[in-house]
Amino acid sequence: MTAQEWDVICRENGEERSYSLVELLEDAIKKGASDLHLQANTRPIYRVHSSLQEDLRFDVLNENQVKGLLYSILSDEQMAVFEQKKELDLSYQTENSRYRVNLCWERKRPAGAFRIIPFEVPSREWLGFPSDAVWEDISSMKQGLVLVTGITGSGKTTTLASIINYINSVREDKIVTIEDPIEYVYKNKKSIIIQREVGEFGDTTSFSNGLKYILRQDPDIILVGEMRDRDTASMAMTAAETGHLVFSTLHTKDAEGTVTRLVDLFPPDQQQEIKTQLSMVLSYVLSQKLIPPRGGEKRVLAMEIMYNNTAIANLIRQGKPEQIASIIQTSAGQNMFTLEQNLKDLHSRGKIGYDQALEYANRKDELRRMFTGLR
Secondary structure, eight states, rough: GGGGOOOOEEETTTEEEEEEEHHHHHHHHTOSSSSSETTBOOEEEEEEEEEEEEEEBOOBOOOOHHHHHHTOOHHHHHHHHHHSSSSEEEEESSSSSSEEEEEEEEEEEEEEEEEEEEEEEEHHHHHHHOHHHHHHHHHHHHHHHHHEEESSTTTTHHHHHHHHHHHHHHHHOOEEEEEEEOOOOOOSSSSSEEEESSSSSEEEEEEEEHHHHHGGOOSSSSSOOOOOHHHHHHHHHHHHHTEEEEEEEESSHEEEEEEEEHHSSSOOOHHHHHHHHHHHHHHEEEEEEEEEHHHHHHHHEEEEEEEEOOHHHHHHHHHHGHHHHHHEEEEEGTTTTTHHHHHHHHHHHSSSSSHHHHHHOOOOHHHHHHHHOOO
């Protein structure tokens, strides 16, 4: 294909112009989108503040146009793997931004999703991180396990990147990350950072394989992009147990679900041992959601923060994660709060509306009682 064949036609103000994939991605940034989606028989679609928006300036894209756009960023080797395995994850970089890319086949046609990753790592202030005390505590820890959890698109990677970048600026440590793919790119400041990408065209074949050898690389801090399986979880906990500060993510909505998910990764005959180990190595669970802005330009961060104090450690060992929320609610002095407590605070500060607070609450009845003063 020639470069011209990679372009698609946009009609705007009575004029036609051709668009390349890079120009579509730059348009996504200008629109404040988090993602660009391309598939056959559909116009380009942007995700802006959680909502999907079709770009009506374009005609519906046909299969060849989508294939041309997607293949324009692939090497011959990547094309061959994509056509053979029907799936491909990669990172892509233009002059203005980085992108996490997933290519797949749907109904025997190629499709792609592009997550926009800014070059600049957001600050604590930009995030709206809800507790300065927790931020400083996490950033000064020498060992332990810190988990950032939430659904896909809830900003877990951005929160972790902001913490890592802050540590990079204030501590003299060696930080090793294992990511799939690499999203934010760091520059060495006071720390040195080694970033390893998982995948066929990356630096290691899997999270668990990368972790297997990581302790030989003299790390102080380890970031594991995601705890996807039992082996990864086991090695991450062991790394925290042996004196390292370990960060990772899980697709869970709260602290209770996080503890349950980690334990359930293991067979029943190992679960008591895992509960005991987890009760000793777990430091924080930060469970977050992003809420569409109320007249602002960016989504609002809402978070549940659990610190593993003595009471919670006992609940983890005893297999009673359903009681964790009650401990969080009554431990404000230790900088803990439930998602509902944070939503109520965000509402009181005019950041979100009442209906939004209820929509994003995990325990809607509990939040209603908070608003009405009932207990």
